[in-house]
Amino acid sequence: MNPTPHDLAALEALAVEVAREAAAFIVEQRPTELEVSTKSTHTDVVTVMDSRSQELISERLRTARPQDAFFGEEDGAERGGDPSETGLTWVVDPIDGTVNYLYGLAPYAVSVAVVEGDPAVPGEWRPVAGAVVDATSGEVFHAHLGGGSRRRGVDGTETELTGSGCTDIAQALVATGFGYDSAKRGRQARALVELLPAIRDIRRGGSAALDLCHVASGQVDGYYEMGVNAWDIAAAWLVITEAGGLLTGASGRPPSPDSVVAAGPGVHADLLALVDSVIDLVREDR
Numbered sequence: 001m002n003p004t005p006h007d008l009a010a011l012e013a014l015a016v017e018v019a020r021e022a023a024a025f026i027v028e029q030r031p032t033e034l035e036v037s038t039k040s041t042h043t044d045v046v047t048v049m050d051s052r053s054q055e056l057i058s059e060r061l062r063t064a065r066p067q068d069a070f071f072g073e074e075d076g077a078e079r080g081g082d083p084s085e086t087g088l089t090w091v092v093d094p095i096d097g098t099v100n101y102l103y104g105l106a107p108y109a110v111s112v113a114v115v116e117g118d119p120a121v122p123g124e125w126r127p128v129a130g131a132v133v134d135a136t137s138g139e140v141f142h143a144h145l146g147g148g149s150r151r152r153g154v155d156g157t158e159t160e161l162t163g164s165g166c167t168d169i170a171q172a173l174v175a176t177g178f179g180y181d182s183a184k185r186g187r188q189a190r191a192l193v194e195l196l197p198a199i200r201d202i203r204r205g206g207s208a209a210l211d212l213c214h215v216a217s218g219q220v221d222g223y224y225e226m227g228v229n230a231w232d233i234a235a236a237w238l239v240i241t242e243a244g245g246l247l248t249g250a251s252g253r254p255p256s257p258d259s260v261v262a263a264g265p266g267v268h269a270d271l272l273a274l275v276d277s278v279i280d281l282v283r284e285d286r
């Protein structure tokens with residue numbers, strides 16, 4: 001997929017600007033009584049702030065980039081114009097780590113990415129610029145295709161991200177997450193029982209986007225999860241690959257809700273082999 005002739009640095013800067021504004025909004029405007037409803041299950045929550053954050057992001061992006069398409073977690077794909085005119089779609093998670101946000105528990109994030117192709121079809125899209133803002137720390141993870149991967153601290157200091165140097169899977173600290181469906185969580189737990197003895201330990205932070213950014217920063221050595229969506233991974237995918245990391249699905253296929261496996265080059269193949277050895281325990285049709 002040849003990159004389209006867009007100013008990717010400018011698109012990255014727009015993603016950073018909008019994600020930072022939305023992150024500040026969800027913290028500063030959080031009502032004392034948070035209206036909550038549920039989606040796929042009784043634990044798959046969406047708050048009024050998920051919707052308000054997405055409205056803010058959508059309004060800012062449509063003003064700045066009216067001819068791009070928009071694909072947000074809270075209302076699915078919308079056409080912001082004729083995507084064929086730009087070939088670009090903004091993929092947004094207005095609050096990643098919604099359960100953490102509901103409980104007032106760090107971390108939770110805002111993820112804003114712009115992608116080429118169709119983000120609704122695994123293997124048919126890739127990110128070209130994006131940003132993930134940790135709304136609880138103020139840190140910004142950002143990247144554009146070919147531009148490297150950075151973390152901006154709250155003091156504005158930029159740090160180049162190059163991942164962890166881990167080369168031994170038995171020493172790997174691995175982040176993961178679990179789904180909202182209780183039967184699937186049970187299957188994911190059984191897979192974890194098989195996988196855990198082969199690695200150092202797991203961490204379950206509650207935000208896939210930040211888990212993936214922490215692979216890029218070397219704060220964990222790897223990440224895997226079954227059941228995350230394009231909006232969870234779109235920006236962080238680029239943050240990882242621009243930091244020299246690898247992100248695939250099981251069996252090396254493109255990432256999809258079936259599976260995401262991310263790590264540095266020293267352990268990605270070993271983590272992928274472990275996930276491949278347990279993934280049938282998780283898939284429903286087995």
Ligand code: LIP
Nearest residue numbers: 096097098177178179206207208
């Ligand atoms: C969450 C992910 C997390 C996963 C949760 C949920 P949300 O996204 O970031 O890694 O384990 O099940 O999908 O729902 O907070 O946007």
